[in-house]
Amino acid sequence: xxxPRDPLxxxxxxxxxRLQQARAxxxxxxxxxxxxPAGVGKRMLLEQxxxxxxxxxxxxxxxxxxxCPECVLLAAGNHPDLVRVGPEPGAKSNDIPIAAIRTLCAxxxxxxxxxxxxxxxxxxxxxxxxxxxxxxxxxxxxPVGRTLLCLxxxxxxxxxxxxxxxxxxxxxxxxxxxxxLAWLRxxxxxxxxxxxxxxxxxxxxxxxxxxxxxxxxxxTQRLQGFIALARGERAPLEEAAAWNKLGAALLLEWMAGWxxxxxxxxxxxxPPRLDNPDxxxxxxxxxxxxxxxxxHRFLGRVLKARALCEGSANTQLLLESLAIExxxxxAAG
Numbered sequence: 598x599x600x601p602r603d604p605l606x607x608x609x610x611x612x613x614x615r616l617q618q619a620r621a622x623x624x625x626x627x628x629x630x631x632x633x634p635a636g637v638g639k640r641m642l643l644e645q646x647x648x649x650x651x652x653x654x655x656x657x658x659x660x661x662x663x664x665c666p667e668c669v670l671l672a673a674g675n676h677p678d679l680v681r682v683g684p685e686p687g688a689k690s691n692d693i694p695i696a697a698i699r700t701l702c703a704x705x706x707x708x709x710x711x712x713x714x715x716x717x718x719x720x721x722x723x724x725x726x727x728x729x730x731x732x733x734x735x736x737x738x739x740p741v742g743r744t745l746l747c748l749x750x751x752x753x754x755x756x757x758x759x760x761x762x763x764x765x766x767x768x769x770x771x772x773x774x775x776x777x778l779a780w781l782r783x784x785x786x787x788x789x790x791x792x793x794x795x796x797x798x799x800x801x802x803x804x805x806x807x808x809x810x811x812x813x814x815x816x817t818q819r820l821q822g823f824i825a826l827a828r829g830e831r832a833p834l835e836e837a838a839a840w841n842k843l844g845a846a847l848l849l850e851w852m853a854g855w856x857x858x859x860x861x862x863x864x865x866x867x868p869p870r871l872d873n874p875d876x877x878x879x880x881x882x883x884x885x886x887x888x889x890x891x892x893h894r895f896l897g898r899v900l901k902a903r904a905l906c907e908g909s910a911n912t913q914l915l916l917e918s919l920a921i922e923x924x925x926x927x928a929a930g
Contacts, residue, residue: 603641603645605638605641605642605645606638606641606772606780606801606802607772607776607779607780608637608638608769608770608772608776608777609638609641609642609769612642612767612769613642613645613646613659615767616642616646616767617658617659620649620650620659621659625745626745626764626765627737627740627741627744627745627746628737628740628745628746628747628748628763628764628765629745629746629747629748629764629765629766629767630722630748630750630753630756630760630761630764630765630766630767631643631747631748631749631750631767631768631769632749632750632751632752632753632766632767632768632769633751633768633769633770633771634751634770634771634798634799634800635751635800635803636797636800636801636802636803636804637769637770637771637772637800637801637802638769638801638802639749639769640720640749641802642769643718643747643749645660645661646716646747647679647716647718647747648660648661648668648671649661650712650714650716650745651667651668651671651676651678651679651712651714651716652665652667652668652671653665653666653667653668653712667711667712670711676711677710677711678709678710678711678712678714678715678716679715679716679718680701680715680716680717680718681717681718681720682697682698682701682717682718682719682720683697683719683720683721683724684724685697690726691724691907692724692725692726692729693719693721693722693724693725693726693729694726694728694729695726695728695729695732697729698725698729698732698733698736699732701717701736702732702733702735702736707736707741707742707744708741708742708744709742709743709744713743714743714744714745715743715744715745716744716745716747717744717745717746717747718747718749719733719746719747719748719749720748720749721749721750721751722748722749722750722753722756722760723750723751723752723753723755723756724907725756725760730756730757730760733760734757734759734760734763737760737763737764738763746764748760748764753766753768771799771800772799772801774794774799777794777799777801777804778790778791778794780801781793781794781801781804781805784805785804785805785808789808790804791874792807792808792874792875793805793807793808795870795871795872795873795874796808796854796872796873798854798872815843816851817876818839819839819840819843819848819851820851820855820873820876820879820880821879822836822839822840823836823852823855823923824879824882824883826920826923826924826927827883827886827923827924827927827928828927829924829928833917833920833921833923833924834917834920836920837913837916837917837919837920838913840916840920841912841913841916845902845906845912845915845916846903846906846907848916849899849902849903849906850903852899852919853896853899853900853903854872854873855872855873855876855880856892856895856896856899857872857896858871858872858873858876858877858880858884859880859883859884859887859892860884860887860889860892860893860896862877862880862881862884863884863885863887863889863892864889866881883927886927887927888926888929891926891929892926895922895923895926898919898922899919902915902916902919
């Protein structure tokens with residue numbers, strides 16, 4: 598969690614100023630929908646906004662002081678006017694259930710306790726199930742006094758249009774590569790920053806964890822398995838089991854990157870960019886035998902599978918299906 602005094606990355610400065618201008622003019626909305634790719638800093642921005650709104654003595658830039666009694670409670674995770682709503686820990690589904698929204702909207706749950714404004718963070722809002730979204734809509738249609746509802750989403754299009762239309766929307770885009778690299782080079786060795794950013798698909802905050810040695814080794818092993826499948830040297834069910842053990846979400850993210858690079862290399866032996874530049878040689882040998890139309894179709898299947906994995910899909914069966922389809926596709930190339 599971001600602390601009140603953590604400096605914001607450069608690409609978040611303009612959105613922060615916009616929010617502070619609205620605050621100074623007493624024009625903050627009753628509901629804010631903050632969206633953008635994973636790892637771009639949405640949650641960092643909202644955490645600092647929430648802390649600043651609850652702080653008793655924000656500084657001239659509107660940031661929380663980190664020292665007042667309210668900030669002390671925030672740091673301890675015990676402030677009653679910062680409410681977090683998300684999926685139930687340990688539940689099979691990653692959905693936010695209707696019970697969580699009913700609890701939020703019941704009685705005095707939306708009324709400030711210690712300070713002038715209560716802040717509610719609904720994260721990830723695009724995981725509200727249909728019933729929960731409908732329950733939240735009633736509150737959005739009849740906002741409660743000094744409460745700010747903050748919805749965070751990677752995929753705002755999954756929210757009902759009725760929810761989106763009742764929120765002020767603020768989208769955080771990926772920063773330009775040069776800006777992201779300049780920020781990363783203060784945190785990673787120069788030689789590693791570019792690879793880390795490519796592996797994170799341009800998301801700087803995610804890039805900081807992409808160079809973990811164990812993670813890189815696991816990626817190399819699974820790419821070798823992916824290529825072995827294409828050559829008929831690996832059984833699909835065996836490789837799918839290894840994928841599932843690693844975690845379907847991470848594996849499908851990697852696979853989407855491998856496929857994008859294969860399609861780039863199929864179109865040109867010297868593409869302007871690759872998501873996996875350190876694996877160019879391993880991918881280049883496979884790219885020549887990939888049918889571009891079938892490759893694009895399979896990439897669509899992988900992207901759809903990534904979305905299904907966020908729900909209650911049987912990931913083992915899903916990955917087995919993809920492994921079989923990939924071997925057949927490669928064999929026909």
